[in-house]
Amino acid sequence: MELTVDQHSPTPPYEQLRVQVIEGVRTGALSPGDKLPTVRRLAEDLGLAPNTVARAYRELEQDEVIETRGRLGSFIAPTGDATHRQAQLAAVAYAERMRALGLPAEEALAIVRAALGIRS
Template sequence: MKLIIDEHSPTPPFEQLRQQVVDAVRTGTAAPGDKLPTVRRLADELGLAPNTVARAYRELEQGEVIETRGRLGSFIAATGDPTRRQAQRAAAEFAERMRGLGLDAQDALALAAAALGIRP
């Protein structure tokens, strides 16, 4: 995985890093267990302050995209694509809510399709 910073982008460098790692996980470029560079090494490679890289890593860890294993370093987490996990949770909450309202699956799917702009 090649990480780069666009100095002319209005997006802050820590967010550029965070998004690139998320995209790499989503596309399969980065696989669970892949080791990330140390904060210091990546900061040196990209010409960034270590705190900038550390912030990106912290946010990735909070989002369960990466995991830090103490002195061993940071790795792509085995939990998978964070966007897909959030979507699965939202779908489960939707299904639970529809059941609570007494709607059957067909009616719930029709409502979801309409919300997504899909015509049956």
């Protein structure tokens, strides 16, 4: 999978990279164990500062989408789609908090729909 950056996009370059890697995992274009380019190599190839690529990699690692193995490099994590797992954990935490606040399920769902910009 080739990573690209649109210099004219309002989305910051690190976020463009992060989203592309996550989408690659979701679609199967990137599989567990696939090696990502080094920070320096990808920064060079895309004409970015190394810190920009490093930030994308750090955020992907925090989300457990990739893992860094020291000098061996960064790889797609073997845990599958960590993004969905993180979303499920957030949903469970949200549901528990809404129950603790005594909000009915429909009201809690309405809050989520509004936050996502979904009109019902």
